Amino acid sequence: MLEVAALRQLTHDLAAAIGAMGLQTGEFGKPELVEMSAREAEKIFQGYAKAKPSKEDAYAAARAFLRGQKLDAWQKDLVASAVAEPIQEMSGVTVLGSRRLLELLGSYEAEAKRGDLWRLTWHGLLYSYFNYVPSLARDESTQAGWEALRAFLERTWPLIDQQVGRELVPDWIGILRKEHEVLTAAPVEKYSRAYLRGETEVTDRLAADLGIPPSSWFWHALVLDTVERATDDTDAEFRGLLPRLLNLIQGKPGFRDEALEAILIRYHACKGSPQDEQLRDYVCQSTVWKNPKLKAAGIATAWNRVPDTVWEMVLGWVNKQNLEDFFGILAARNNADEGRLDFWSKYLTQVTWTRLVFGRDTMILKRENPNIRDLIAREEGAYAQLTGKPEVDAFMMRIGSYLFIEFSKKPNACYVYQSDQLPFEPYLRHYDGGTSDLAAGYNTNCALRIVHREGWASRAEADLRRLGISPDRPDVRRAVSTGAATASTMRGRNADTGVTVFRKEASASDSDVPSLRALLSRFPGALMDDLRKADGGGRLWIKDPDQRVALASRLEERGFKWANSRQAWYYVER
Template sequence: MGLHSGEFGKPELVEKPTREAERIFQGFAAAKPRKEDAYAAALSFLRGKELDSWQRDLVASAIGEPIREQDGAMVLGARRFPALLGLYESEAKRGDLWRLTWHGLLYSYFNFDPNLANDDATRSGWEALRSFLERTWPLIDKQAGKNQVPDWVNVLRKESEVLSENPVDKYSHSYLRGETGPTDRLAEDLGIPPSSWFWHALVLGVVRRATAESDAEFRRLIPQLVKLIQGKPGFRDEALEVLLIRYHACKGAPHDERLRDYVCQPTVWKNPKLKAAGIATAWNRVPDPVWQMVLSWVNERNLKDFFDILAARNNADEGRLAFWSKYLKQIAWTRLVFGVDTMALKRSNPGIRELIAREEGAYAQLTSKPEVDAFMMQIGSYLIIEFSKKPNACYVYQADQLPFEPYDRHYEGGTADLAAGYRQDVGCALRIVHREGWGDRAEVELRQLGIRPDRPEAQRVATAGAATTSTAGNRTASSGTASGRATAKFAGPDMAALRALVTRFRGASIDDRRSNASGGRLWVEDPLQRTTLGTELKALGFKWANNRQAWYFPEN
C-alpha cells in the first residue's frame, strides 16, 4: 500500500492509498468486458451458435446492442433469449452467477434505446430482462453481503424501484416540478446514458402525472410537457396520445398554438388533413373527436393565414376573414393553393416560407394567374373556393359534384377547374361577388343552402311551469309532474330533415330506439365515417360514441 517509505503516526499516509484501493475496487466491481468481445459473443448467439460459459458472461453486456451483420437485430429479440435468461436465473439461484455478469445485464437494461427496437419481440425481450432483474436482485443483494460492496449495489438497495414495472413513478413528480437533481444523481450512479429508455419513460410518466391535474394547471404545463417530449422522443407517440386526449377533455379545449405547431410538424404526426390520404397515420392513435379538435385548429390557422398573409398582400381582404370566421367551427377541411409568385417569395419572405413548410404534403399549386392564391374550405356538404385577388369571385360547389378533384397537386385556377362555376354549363350552388354589401347578401344566400353562422353550444333552461331551449333541431317542452315541477321533454331533431340528410350518404342509416321501454337513443350509423356527414350531424346536436362508432342524439 505504499507505506514502506513513510513515517508512522501520519494518517494521511494511510488514507491516500486506501482511497486509491477503493477506487480500484469500484472500478473492478463495475467493469465491463471489451466491447469487441461482447459484440462477437452477441453475433455468435444470433447466428445460432451455442455459447460456452465465458461467452455467456460476455454477451450479458451486449444483449441490447444492434448487430450490424444481422440487420440491426438484438439478442433481446432472439427466440433463444428466454432460454439464455433461464440459464442466468438458474445460476443466480445456485449462487453461481458472477456478480459482474449480473451487472452486465443491468448495464444492458439501462442502455436499451427504444428508438433502435424494430419489432415487438425486442421490446418484449427487454421487458423479460427487467422482470429477470427484479426477481434476481434479492439474490444478488444477499450474495453481496454487508461488508464492502460496489457503489451500484448501494444505489440499488435504495432505488430498487427502477427494476419494477413502474420504474419512473418515484421520480416523475419531482421531475414535473423541474427538480431534476434526484434523477441526475441516479443516472450518474447507475451509468444511465442519455439515450436510455429511462429518460423517455420518465417523460411519459411526467405527462401521465400532469393529466391528473386540474384543467387550468394541466394547460399551464403544456409548454413544459412539449419541451420534455421534444428532448426525449423515445415514447413520443404514446406521450402525445395521452396529452391530446386529456387536452380534449379540458372544458372548452381552447386552441393551443404551441401544442398544435409541435404535433403537426412533418417529422412528428404531420398535418391532420393528411390522415384521410393515409399519409398521417399517427392520427389513428386518437379518437376522431380529438383529431377533429386539432384539425379545427389547423383550419383556423389556414383561414387566418390566407387572409392575413396572402390576400392582404393584394389588399383584397374586404372583410372576408371576419365573415368566414363566423363559420369557423363548421369548417371541416381546408386546403391552400399557392400561386407562382407566392412560391417564389418563400426564398425571401420568412412568413411565406414558414406557411409553405407547415403545409408540406397538403398544399397545391396554381399553374396560371401567378399573382393569385386560392383557399378551399368545406362547410357541411359544400366546398367553398376563395381567391386572394380581385376580380375573382368566391364559388360554392356541392362537395359530391365538383368540377375538379379536391386532392390534385396542380390547378389551372380559372374556369377550367377552381373557377368553373363562372360557366353556365357547370353546376355551382352559389357565386359570391365581393361588391359593397356582399357580406349581408352572402349570409342570406348561404342560409338558403343550410349554412348558418356558428352558434354557442346547446343550452337548456327549465323553469317552473315551462321549459325553453336554444339548440339545433326541434324540441318540445311539456310540464306537469307528480311533484308539480316542470319537466322538459325533447323530441330530437326534425326527422324529415334528418332522413333527407342521411339518404345523401350511401350506406349510412338511422337507428331510432327512443320508443324502447328501456329508454333507447336516436342513432345514425355511417360505416365510412365521412367527415361531411359528421359535420352536419354535429350541427344538429348529435355526438360521437367511440364504443359504438356511431352518432347519437343526447337525451335530456
C-alpha cells in the first residue's frame, strides 16, 4: 500500500511540475512546442550572429578614419563594416584606398591571433569584402586595398573558425566552412565551373548566407569567368553552353555588356557562324543592345563594343529574318508571295540593309495575331509606317549600290533605285507608299522595275545581272557592310524628323593609301594598284579576285567605281 501511495504522490508531483512549465496543453512526449521555440531561438541567434551596426554610425567612423582622427575601440569595430563605402564628403574615396588601411588590418589581425577580435567585427570586414564595387574605385590603390582585405580574411579565417567551435554555429560560418574558396585568390573559379554544369544551388546559398549584394564584384567576376571558360571550349561545346550563358546574363544584367561582347566575338569565330536565333533575339531586344540596324542611325551604340565584322554577322541574321518575315507573314497574308522569298533568298548574302514598313491594317492586326505582334516587337525602333495604303506593307533592302522596294500586295511592282539617287529619305518614320516616295519609279526613272507577272523571276535575274548583281555563290560566307541604306561618310539630321540620316560625301582621305592598305589587310587576296601620276594622269585601282560584297561596299563608300572592263574598282578623282 505504501508503494501505491508513493506512486500516486509521484504522479501528482510530475503533473504539477509539467503544469508549472506551461506544457499541460501539449501531449507529453510530443516535442512540437519545444521545436517551435527552438526554431524561434535559432532565428534570433542567426540574426544577432550577422548583425551589422547602424549604417550611419559605420559611415561616420569611416569618415573619421579618413580624416586622420584616432578611433576609439567602438569606432574601430564600426569602421569594419564601411571600409568599402565611398565617403561623399571626401570625393568618394574609401578606407580601402587609404594608406592607413594596412595598419588597421594589422591591428585586427593581432587581435584575431590573441583571440580578442570580436566575431561581428570580422563579419563586418567580410561584408565590406563583398560590397566592394570595382567600377566605383578611384585609383589602383583602392583595388590594392581590396586585395589586402581579401588576403587578411583568408589568413584570419582559420582563427575565427576555431574560435566559433561547433555549437550554435552562425549560417555564415557554416557556409564558409564549406565554401572557403571564396576568400582565395581564385574566388569564383569553383562557382563558374558549377554554372557551366548547370549547378546553381551552391552559389545561391552562398549569396543568401553571406549577404552578397547584386552590385558586388563577386557577380561581375562570376559572369565574366563563366563566359571566359565557355569561350575557351570548342565551337560545339561553346554553342551548346549559350542557353546557360544567356540565362546567367539575364539574371545578372549589371554585367551584361562585357559578357555579350565576349560571347559575340567568340561566336563570330565559330566555323561558319550559323545563325543562332536565341542569341539574336536576346541581344536585339530593345532593352539590351537593340536592333543592329539602328547603329547606323546612332541609336544602338552598344554595337560599337564589337568589331564591325561581328556586328555585320548579327545584322545579317536580322536581314535574313526580315526577308523571311515579310514574304512569309505579310505578303503571304495577301497570297502575294509569288515565289519572291525563294528568289531573293538567292541574293541573301549580298543584302546589307533591310527595313520593314508596316501599313495601318498590320499595325491593327498585332492585337490579335501573335506572329505579327512578335515581328513588330523585334523591329521596335527600326520600322516605319505607311500612311497612304492601309492594306499594304513594304520591304526595303540594299544590295550593292541599289535599294529595292517590294510591296506585300498586288499589283505593286518592285522598284530598284540607285542608293545615292533616292527620291525619298531611307530613315523617315512615315511614308505615303505611292508615287510621291516609295513607288516614285512608276512615273520617274529608276534603275529597274520588276513586275511580278508569269516568268518574272528569270527576267528579273537577267536584269539584275545587267546591274552587276548575280545570285550568291554557294561558298560565299555571309558578308555585310555598313548597314546604312545610303553610302555614308558624313552624318546629318533630317530637319523634319530629327532622325539621323547619312549622305555620301567623298574627300581626299577616301583614297588615302595607308587607310586603304589597312582596309585591304582584312580581305586576303585583295590588291592595290596605284597608277596615278604626278601630272594628274592614271588611276588608283583595287582588285579583289573573290569579289567580296563587304569590300565592294566599303570601296563604294569611299568613292570607288566598278569597271567591268578590268573587273576592278577605281577611285574617281574630284
